[in-house]
Amino acid sequence: MKKLIVLAILTLLISCNDKATDDGRIKVVTTTTMLTDAVSEIGGDNISLEGLMGAGVDPHLYKASEGDVSKLYNADIIFYSGLHLEGKLVDIFEKMEGSKNTVSLGDRLPKEQLIASENFASNFDPHVWFNIQFFKQFAQIITEELSKADPKNAESYSENNTIYQKKLDNLESEVKAIIATLPKEKRILVTAHDAFNYFGKAYDFKVVGLQGISTATEAGVKDVQNLSDFIIQNNIKAIFVESSVPRRTIEALRASVLSKNHNVEIGGSLYSDALGNTGTVEGTYIGMFKYNVNTIVNALK
Template identity: 70%
Template sequence: MIKKFVALAITIAILGCKNERKEDGKAEILNIVTTTSMITDLVKNIGGDMVNVQGLMGAGVDPHLYKASEGDVSKLFNADVIFYNGLHLEGKLVEVFEKMESKKETIALGEYLPKGELIGSEYFASNYDPHVWFNIEFFKTYAKKVADVLSKKDPKNAVTYIENEKVFLLKLDVLQSEVKNTIATLPKEKRILVTAHDAFNYFGKSYGFNVVGLQGLSTATEAGVQDVQKLSQFIIDNKVKAIFIESSVPRRTIEALQAAVLSKNHEVKIGGSLFSDALGDAGTIEGTYLGMFRYNVSTIVNALN
């Protein structure tokens, strides 16, 4: 059924394809389609006014479960470049991307990261944890790749793309310094991060947190009663002060965990909502990668201290 839908949608896109062109036949600006909001924000930073960016996934959207609509397939077909995370993060879009590869430049940014530095997982289809944007060094690699692709696709504006890349990389350097200083105020024994699913392993590895997710790396896997009971005991044993919900995962999973702890005559507070697989609302500070990262770190440190 899905295959028939994708094929039909692509056919419709081909028939309805209308790209605005200059008289010389070249595109006015590059049409870029992105998947997650983190990548959307990144491409907007690098591309600036030289590109038209359409992100498929907005605030609160779970990329693990996202399915392409007919409108999405049309956007993808009309794109000059498609940037996505890869590493099986956008699992239900893989078939669409595969059908586009022979006709479009599709860039799976995760494929350009050093495999030896990725976190492996026997429980996830790609064998790698795909939540790589929580490693700022990896996000720098993403920025460099985006700038390189845009420069080759649109050489007339290459200088602008490279300049925008330099500016964004400097902002990431500042972010790294700020994050390190903020986390330094949290004692190492308190650095236990319990969240709805395993989205923060790269963050934990970078900053010395023991990260425990109620669900696995993909939200497609459901947490069972035994998972809740086991984690509730871990929270009690380790005197964890706060646990966290995620903006793209239903809060009921963490509320069930909190209730399980309470049933054992202990208390744990919900420390706040973290942005994991998506940024905040467009137009807000948390709707940017830099703002999201700062917000998450501040929320974690304040709740656990």
């Protein structure tokens, strides 16, 4: 019922012609915190930016409020991750096609480079931001779309993108150097859900999630038992919770391991589907990535 109400409001808004006046800057709306940070880096003061989701918010389960619908309607351009990450917002974005400039960034990536999944609606793992090279492509697409929507500031967007691309290259180099200190046989990452497969592919980690790619799927007793056996067999030192996923699933997994007379620690909380709090280092994509890598490597050594 709530979805129908939201879609009805959206239809009404789209049918109206009046838009609020502004200060001349284009209005940009983003979904996830990662996209909000990237768009902020490139758009700077030239845009009026609003992100729908905050720190610790799970995009798989996020539902639009009436206020969100209003923000989306009033936007000049909307950036979302796509690949069905924001699964409960898909109906709204489809409704807006043709009347709004909506940009699904994940769907612009080369499909042959994505990780396929038979158990997810889009058939591709949507957590593409854990491959820095993909995020560099996101930044380029954002630059191009902002430049088309706001040609007078295109040069500024291009300059900001050049700076940001260099920052991301530096991040890649730093991440590789940190990971190189962890022996390959210890690169087994056990987390709450399958958000880190692109990370694993890029940096030679075996990644095992207790839940599937979407947190909408629940882990069962058998999943916990099987993964606890895997942890013991591979003598894994630490497992990880995620900031946007309830701790109870990983705590249940640790309890299962302990019940079998094997010790495993919770190595820390990783940022998976959302950044940290605004104003903190982890509240930026680059800071989040460094934090995650340091947390993983220090716990598994």
